Amino acid sequence: MNITKAIASPSKFLVQTDLLKELGTHGKVFGKNAYLICDSFIVEQVKQKAIPSFIGNTSAQIGVFGGQCSDTEIEKHKIAALDFDYIVGIGGGKTLDTAKATAHYLVKPVLILPTLASTDAPCTAISVIYNDDDTFNRYLFLSKNPDVVLADTQILAEEPVRFFAAGVGDGLATYFEARACYKAQKDNLILGQHGSMLKPSLIGFTIAKTCYETIKLHAAQAVYAVKNKVVTPALEHTIEATIYMSAVGAESGGCAAAHAIHNGMTVVDDLHGAQHGEKVLFGLFTQLVMEAVPKHEFQEVIDIAIAVGLPLTLEDLGLKEFRENEWRKVAEIACDSNDTMHNMPFTVTPEMVYSAIVATNAMLNDYKEKHYIHS
Incomplete structure (x- = not known):
């Protein structure tokens, strides 16, 4: 039996200060006319910094993102x-996902300039x-990764600290989820030519x-650089x-498991104000509980989360009341056959996920009480 292993990435990834001012220069290789999908808060900066970079016979038009990648x-x-x-x-994760999907359906090149380092959206x-209504619908697998990703370090240094921390939360899960997949040789997120996922x-694991x-x-x-809106080597790294x-x-x-649990958590109304990476972090803690990892590994993740100011418990994420039926629904959705829970190196049931969620939240609450950590 032939097993295909694969890696995918953007064609070009740049890290530099003031890349927004060079947008037209990096885009002209793809054509004369650009359609810019922008978050509303960045539109004025785009007009002042990016639009002047479209010189000669190049031009750009701005389309404002409506708020949901639907x-x-x-x-x-x-x-x-x-x-x-x-x-x-140009914007946050949902804006970038919308731009990528638009380019995918129109079969056009796409350039990405994230304003937040909070999700994996820029490069995938x-x-x-x-x-x-903000509930999870599906993963749309695109024909290719973005052609160019421009990480403007000055813009990213000016993002709210909470969003920077959420990116750390999302990034913390990357290794542990990849470790589970690699151990079991389950699927990665690259779509093969015949519609099946690759290994x-x-x-990728490295x-x-x-x-x-x-x-x-x-x-x-790095979080101190973001708090003071400056660029440092730690922030760049x-x-x-x-x-x-x-x-x-x-x-x-x-x-x-971490991302599958996040997707289940989108049905909890109280958590609609929580960031993607914040919910993924709780999903990661739950995955680690299901894996029964050594105490030092769990502790290390907690220490990093606290250092950048991430919420730990469900209450920290905004949950007002724990309703068993609601969280059993979360567990059921997390175990959907089309989600990534099946990549765990053992069979996972909704009952296992529900029990792990309850135990995880209790552990994190106990940890906060013992260490006098306040929300």
Whole structure:
């Protein structure tokens, strides 16, 4: 039996200050006219810094992102971008996923400039599609990774600390999920030519591990750069980990329980205000409980989370009341056959997930009480 292992990544990844001012220069190789899908808060900066970089016979038009990466939003931008040469996404994860999906359906090149280092969205060939009510819908597997990803370190240094921390939370899960997939030789997130998923590669797993080691070394120091809106080497290293290594490590190494539990958690109304990476972190803690990892490994993840200011418990995430039926639904969704829970190296049932969620939250609450940590 032939087993295909694979790695996927953007064609080009740049880390530099003030890349927004060079957007037109990096895009002109793809054509004359760019359609820019932008978060509303960055539109004025784009007009002032990016639009002047479209010189000569090049031009750009801005389309403002509506707030949700849904089929409705993607369709809106598909219509607007029909006559443009290439697509650019500028903003947070959902904005970038919308830009990638729009380019995918129109079969056009896509450039990505993240304003947050909070998810894997900038580099992957996947768009996470939500329903208009913010609940998870599906993973949309794209024909290719972004053509260019521009990590403007000054913009990323100015992101809210909470979003930076959420990126660390998402990045922390990369190694542990890839480890589970690699151990079991289950699927990564790369779609093969016949529609089947491919297997984790050694290089994908190694990048995932390097992502964790980089975060462990630099994230606690990097958070002070973000708090003061300055660029430091520690921040640059962490950005490379949370944007590139986390994405390539997850896509090529595979996801497992942490992200599946996150997807289940999207049905809990109280948690709609929580960031993707915050919920993924709780999913990671739950995965570690299901794996019965050594205490020092669990402790190390807690220490990193606390150092960057991440929430730990469900109450920290915004849960007002724990309702058993609601969390059993979370566990059921997390074990959906189309999600990544099946990548764990053992059979997982909704009952196991529910029990692990309850135990995880109790452990984290107890840890906070013993160490006098306040929300």
